[in-house]
Amino acid sequence: MNVPVIYYFTYSVFLAGIIGIIKFRSIGRGYYPFLLIIFLACANEILSDALFRNGYRNYVNSNIYNLFESLLYLQFLYNMNRIRKFKWAYILLGIVFFITWTINNFIIFSFGTDYNSVFNMVYASVLVLLAITSLNEILVKEKEIITNPVFWICAGMIIFFTYAILVEVFWLYGMSTDVAFSGRVYAVFSWVNLFCNLIYAVAILWMRKKQAFMLRF
Numbered sequence: 001m002n003v004p005v006i007y008y009f010t011y012s013v014f015l016a017g018i019i020g021i022i023k024f025r026s027i028g029r030g031y032y033p034f035l036l037i038i039f040l041a042c043a044n045e046i047l048s049d050a051l052f053r054n055g056y057r058n059y060v061n062s063n064i065y066n067l068f069e070s071l072l073y074l075q076f077l078y079n080m081n082r083i084r085k086f087k088w089a090y091i092l093l094g095i096v097f098f099i100t101w102t103i104n105n106f107i108i109f110s111f112g113t114d115y116n117s118v119f120n121m122v123y124a125s126v127l128v129l130l131a132i133t134s135l136n137e138i139l140v141k142e143k144e145i146i147t148n149p150v151f152w153i154c155a156g157m158i159i160f161f162t163y164a165i166l167v168e169v170f171w172l173y174g175m176s177t178d179v180a181f182s183g184r185v186y187a188v189f190s191w192v193n194l195f196c197n198l199i200y201a202v203a204i205l206w207m208r209k210k211q212a213f214m215l216r217f
Contacts, residue, residue: 009190010045012197017042019204028209030079033072034153038200040068060112063105067116070097070123073157077130080150097123121168124161131157152203160196163189 020027020035027035044065048058071094078090097119104119105111131154138151145151167189170182 009194012194013038013041013045013200016197016201016204019201023204023207026209027204027207031076031149031207033076033079035204037069037072037076038204040065040072059115063101063111063116066120066123067097067101070101070119070127073127076153077134080134093126097126115171117168117172121165124165124168128158128161128165131155131161147206149203149206152199152206156196156199156203159199160192163192 016038020038024035044058044061047061051058051061074090074094074097078087100122101116101119104116108118134150135154135158138145138148138154142148142151167185170185
């Protein structure tokens with residue numbers, strides 16, 4: 001796996017972003033938090049690339065993006081009626097995410113000089129559990145699974161965030177000291193990222209204004 005291939009894989013999210021822009025008027029408002037995640041991911045990739053090309057690291061923008069991503073995924077799952085019955089849980093998880101992000105960036109580590117390793121593991125673990133719950137409910141209650149965008153999004157979330165947790169664990173326990181091993185781990189992660197971005201693109205293709213597996217707005 002060479003660097004140019006990995007570099008282009010990170011931009012695979014733009015496929016989902018372009019489809020989202022084209023279909024935006026025909027997509028229900030309940031999906032907007034997920035679309036915003038995609039658009040922010042595109043912006044973050046552009047900014048990160050510009051920073052790297054000028055000799056800077058992308059700690060600040062990536063850490064801020066992670067916070068917005070975690071909160072937007074909560075809003076998306078709430079819109080999809082996954083935790084709407086427990087509004088207090090939605091609010092509590094949002095508060096926990098924000099507090100954990102603050103502690104990670106301003107107490108455990110220094111903001112702007114390191115990544116959100118602890119926070120990433122916390123919110124990724126929560127999102128994987130919520131996505132698994134949603135996926136199970138879809139399989140039990142829904143007849144149209146293949147054309148259900150929430151099914152694809154939850155599947156992508158489970159794959160991406162499960163591997164992301166493993167990467168963060170390796171990173172915290174010294175993976176960065178082994179250049180060869182860390183290179184292989186991130187090479188696999190680039191493939192996971194590509195695969196999940198393609199899944200998200202498929203999900204956006206199936207999005208409509210009115211769908212059985214979402215609340216009416």
